[in-house]
Amino acid sequence: MVYGGKPSTGCHLCRKRKIKCDEKHPGCRNCATYGQPCPGYRSDGIFRNETNKVQQLVKKTSSSRPSGKRSSSHELSARSGHQQSPLSLYRISDSTWEEKAICYFFDQYTICDTTGGVGHLGFVPSLYAACRDQNAINPASSSLRLAVDATALMALSNRVKVPGILMQARNRFGLALQRLQDALDQPVEAVKDETFATLVILSLFEDISGDRLGLTSSHTAGFEALTKLRGESQLGHARGLDMFKFAYVHMQVEFLLLRGKSTLDADWVVEWLNSADPLQGLMILASKTAQLLAEPWSASASLESIGVTQLATWIESCRALDAELVEWSQGLPDIWLPLETRSYTGEDVLTYREMIIAIIWAHFRAIRILVYLTMVDLFRVLSSIVNSPGIHREASQYERDGLRVSLDLISDTCRSVPFCFGEIDLLGNPIPPSAEGTTRVRAFWVYSMLWPLWHLVSCGLAPPEQTQMIRGMMARTGSELGIKLAIMLARYDGQGAMPSIPEMYSFEESVGLPVM
Known part of the structure; x- marks a missing residue:
């Protein structure tokens, strides 16, 4: 031997x-x-x-x-x-390819608790295994099993060219929708964790496959309805809270970036979330932001007729909200603070002790920029209807200050991109690519960064070089990780229809992935 x-x-x-x-x-x-x-x-x-x-x-x-x-x-x-x-x-x-797909999906899109107990759908693997091994035939369990199978196969089909996988993914997606509808029609099944988890997984399917019709998700209304139906009890256990976080962030991102209006009771959210927890604290502030900005946004076509008193009230409310956002950032524990370092390329970059912290900071910056842009619009309207030199000076000063702060926030996010997309480590050292030639970053981290980054390039404030860098990074990593939404957003400027994406088979040979 x-x-x-x-x-x-x-x-x-x-x-x-x-x-x-x-x-x-x-x-x-x-x-x-x-x-x-x-x-x-x-x-x-x-x-x-x-x-x-x-x-x-x-x-x-x-x-x-x-x-x-x-x-x-x-x-x-x-x-x-x-x-x-x-x-x-x-x-x-x-x-089998089905087994490979499941393992790939769980590895890339489910994250166990990390810093501060923040994870992402870490319970899904065990819940899926229970549904499969028990051979459960109730609508909630079978819909979750089919949804996970469909999303896993779709994620893998975007990485490798294997005959039949895409068709299997689409077929199981259709079956999952049917079983989900069966679950929603039965009150006992509708409130189960498996039903809510199915909706979460199907929303991932929509973004991985690039099936969004425009910027609006087809599952946002479902998230709102199920969140209301499940009530406060969903926040009483870890699994329910984890799903609520995902759904709530999904809803708030859409409401804020697309200037929609939530039908959820913001006071209920504020009451039941823990403001001492950094993520939940930011969720509370996002809820307040959506509630506050919904009023001027809904009246944007006729702000001149609103009246000076209401405009001044909105401006003061925005100032108070921005002060709360600043207080949130200043009250974080040291482990949550960005680290300023110099990368191996000589650039000044921001790194973080955990990837999830970087993502939460990116959402924080996007919210602050939204608040500033809204205040600038309100000041412009106020100065146009009030012939007061003092108001004009204040509006001009605030517009200059708001632009400066917004550019600083955009710059901080851009300085975080090399870390967030797996190019450098905590100390700024290069991270070599994987054996397949792709970046060493989980797909979920890239997925979570898409909307804050898209907001930066679509708000019109980012300089051309930063805009080009962000779009290029989104397109490249979206291709490598098989997230079609990333490529669509990289090409979309917020006007007209979203661009369509061809099948993503052009790169698997170049990165050494198996082809059948």
Whole structure:
């Protein structure tokens, strides 16, 4: 027996399926996802039967040596790497594309709790495994199983060209919608976590596949309806709170960036969320922002007829809200603060201790810019209807200050992009690409950055070089990670119809992905 080199040390089941194993103890995450007991790991050394090769090598070496000279046992041992504890080679077989898709999706889009207990849909793998292994036939469970299968296959179909995967994804998406409708028609099924999770997963499907009709999501109304139906009880346990966070951010992003109006009771949100938690505190401020800005936005066509008193009231409310946003940023614990460093390219950049912190800061900056832009509009209207030098000076001064602060916020987000998109680490050092040649960043992190970045390039304040950099980064990483929404937003300026995206098969060969 001879030493066969350092092999993969993943668990036996992951190696059988040919998927990446996190090698955690006592069991890996993939096995937990599949609801199977982890079969354990092999030792670092692996041996295979090379007796015949060694014998041939010895004969060849002996025949080439002068007579009377023999290889020492030490020389043979050094040459063969011989060990005393032989293990047979563990033979692995391939896994199905469906299994690969599920593991890829869970690895890229579900995040366990990180800094401050912030994660993203970390409960979905176990919930999916329970629905699958119990062979549940109720509408809520079956709709979740089909939704996860559809979204996983769609995510993989954007990465590799495998015949039939896209069709399977579309087929299961249609079945998931049917089962979701069945669940919504039954009051008991409608309030289940599986039903809400199905809607969450289907919203991801919409963005991964590029199926949005314009900027509006087809699932926002569903999120509002289910959030109201589930009520306060959904915030009483970790799974419900996790889903609520995802849905609420989804809704608020759309309301704020598209200037819509939420029908949720903002006071209810403020009452039940924990303002001491950084993420929940920002969610509260986002809710206040949407509620406050909805009034002037709805009257934007006739602001001149609103009246001086109402305009002044809105301006003061915006100032107070901006002060709350500043207070939020100044009250964060040290671990949440951006780190100023210099990257390996010599550029001044911002890095963060966790990726989720960088994303939350990006949303914070987008909200502040929205508030500033609204105040500038209100000041302009006020100065146009009030012939007062004092009002004119104040409006001009605030417009200058607002532009300066907004440009600083845009600059900070742009300085964060190399870290957020996996180009540099915490210290500004380069992160080498993966074995496939792609960036080492999870798809969910890129997905979460899309709307704040799109707001920066569509608000009209970012300089051309920053706009070009952001659009290029969104398009490139969107292609690498198979997120069609990223490419669509990179090409969209907010006017007219969203651009269509061709099938994303042009890059899988260049990055070394398997093609069938």
